[in-house]
Amino acid sequence: MKRLLPLTAIFMLILSACGREDLSTLNPQGPVAETQYDLMKLSIGIMTLVVVVVFAICIYVLIKFRRRKGDKTIPKQVEGNHTLEIIWTVIPLVLLLILGVPTIQHVFGLAKDYSDDKSAVHVKVTAHQYWWEFEYTDYGITTAQELIVPTDKKIQFDLTAADVKHSFWIPAIGGKMDTNPGMTNNMYLEFPNEGVFRGKCAELCGPSHALMDFKAKAVSSDSFDRWVSAMKAPAVMPADPEIAETFNAQCLSCHAVGEKGGNSAPNLTGIGGRQTVAGILFNSDVVADPEKEDKTTAENLHDWIADPQKVKPGNTMPQVDLTPEQIDGIAKYLAGYKLDY
């Protein structure tokens, strides 16, 4: 046993040290991910034990019983050994019991439904090729790509898809749940720590599956309330009447800002404050720790509007017929559209 301890310790060290705080399942940032991480640690522990035992026997056998040159002896032909066979049936059963009990407990624990709980925030998630729509049914507001949640409440998600099957996953906060077209799944998560967490689509959904990221931003409850009121405030239209005209005619047939526009494409209210454009282009002027390849919000919006297919192949945003000045104007306007919360 003594020899196993350092091995297990090293393994655990590797495990606990790895990964981004806003992304890794090994760095849980909420009770749901925490529970799952505990279960992962338990199972990894048991399984490491099994692997070590098998490896030890295997290596011992290979060294001890290798055939020496010219060895013609016939080993004793053993049929079996009941005691041994019972041992290696019973011990795995016991190990599985140790893993099985908490498994069952958490299967039911994590399936709790807060749909009727007035104190929870209810979010209806609709997955589209390749973006995420978040509708706050309690407040009558809708946003896209960046989920805003308060730190002090449970968040109850109703998950569905508008086209193909996707899967909703915020690794640092909790495991995933599929969004099935024509059906609704339920899941709750908690975000006790303020911060922005990376969300992913985990089910193959087409060419841009890899790019179907979103963000979950956890804020204090006061801040959340301010955000809700800001979302409900009347839309801020571009100051330049010509850009406003173009924006209204070209963009608002599908997109929405405030009370204006359609709902078949991502809601753009407050888009200037979001970390990313299209979920995947990081905005160097918004993210706290920009990477050197990141561009500003206005630049990213410009790239996106100019050629959406280049950023996200197969997405449904059309390449709208706009002059470079118009693209520029719209990008600048949207980049400046920030909510105060």
Next chain:
Amino acid sequence: MSAHAHEHKVKRYTGLMDWLTTVDHKKIGILYMIAGLFFFLIGGLEAILIRVQLMEPNNDFVSADTFNELITMHGTTMIFLAAMPLLFALMNAVIPLQIGARDVAFPFLNSLGFWTFFFGGLLLNLSWFASAVPDAGWTSYVPLASNTYSSGHGVDYYVIGLQIAGIGTLLGGINFMATIINMRAPGMSFMRMPMFTWAIFITSALIVFAFPVLTVGLVALMFDRLFEANFFEAGNGGNEVLWEHIFWVFGHPEVYILIMPAFGIISEIVSTFSRKRLFGYSSMVFATVLIAFLGFMVWAHHMFTVGLGPVANALFSIATMLIAVPTGVKIFNWLFTLWGGSIRFTTASLFAIGFIPTFVMGGVTGVMLASAPADFQYHDSYFVVAHFHYVIVGGLIFGIFAGLHYWWPKMFGRMLNEGLGKITFWTFFTGFHLTFFVQHFLGLLGMPRRVFTYLPNQGFDTMNMISTIGAFLMGIGTIAFLLNVFITWAKPRNAAADAWEDGRTLEWTIPSPPPEYNFKQTPLVRGYDAWWKEKMDGNKEMTPAEPVGPIHMPSPSIIPLVMSIGLFIAGYGFMYDNLIVGGVGLLITLGGMFFRSVFDDHGFHIEPEDQDKGVHA
């Protein structure tokens, strides 16, 4: 014996026609092997392209569309067109010999099975030339695989190609079940069957129960795609989760169809090269049966995140974990077969011994995945990719390599070069662990599977690079194997009957390669490890169970090939909405069936005086 009374005029072919018309299980085994290796190389090339794309973040080596085509074709090809036929190759080459039979129960069906598989696989892969490649994943989940979201012909190639190839697999399953039940040599009771035969028997039963489910699923998907049915269209009252259930009710047993034969191969090799009887034979048999049975009860563990609810998730969690127990029994039985033995390290035994710890690693991550709440994190991440490659490559492919090296002298009469073999093993083994071990951690760090690229600074870069290097090393291992095959080809056929000297089962009692009738006289089996028992009793050969006499053989036939070509043409016709071509294809197939049914063919006999002529047939 009125020997000459049996004589019939039967046309015997040589050269290419011999291979196209053969119904000999040994030759069909070789055909399966060549086709399987061919598709294995295609699937491997696709894997290399996938790994090159993922070598570094934001790479643009291939486009997003091409990447999805590559992963779909890699998975589909490796499972259905590489792994399955390579297993069928070993089944065909070995099973009749191991049970002391002269051929399989239905030689004509055997040939038909091969050709339908081959033309199904060909059809699927021709999609590359039609620029309409399936791209919805090897699972082809709807609605992504439906007409609405995959409007080209890509998924049609998947549906129809697999449907045709699936016929071949089903026929093979039926055939081997019948063969093992009915054609064992006198004295070989069920509990005296070699472990590989047991494994194939159980595998065949799994095929017979699981493949019809796939057939039904594919028919439904085909109706949705070609004739606008609504099995899976949520908008019209269908249900996409239904496809997932159908797919995995087939798909999970399929995993065991793949791994069971490997279990059998490992059992044979471990026992032979440690000169010891398989430890706990009866518990091995029982464990195999139990794994197969439980294999049908656990499909929903692929669907924990679908939203089936806590009761279903809890039940399927526990059922899945239970499989670990019989699997553990097998692992320890292998280790204790080696214990106290006299272990010889050949390429075959290295692959078999390498299999044991590798498969254990794949097995334990399987148990981890079985815990539904934790699976919410693992599911559809690279952790799963690592897990199933550990069991499929580390399990099945290691098993196939072990089996090919082990039975190569029996199949071809030539020993593969051991030096090159060991290079194959060490590069493939090291490359494998390099490629897939780090992928566990990629998944845990939050990398979803089936992504064509990833952003930098997420902690994924280094491990993806390591993984790609490993993939190239596996490629080198495969090339070393091919080199070995070609070099061996030029060597004289001089392998002894008992090529490894420590053979235990009936295939080692007859020449390498065996004559076309296998056994001149059906052997009498006096116990488990029949040949070993005779050797230990000081006998130089098996006791015959019958006198020398004319041997009844099935006639070669071109009809299986013709029928399969008919199905191939029909598949194309229906896919491109050309009913005339489709009809012609079906007519060819039905015509073949008609000829087969109307014209009796009683085969022919090989007379005793001719029996020694064709020993190296």
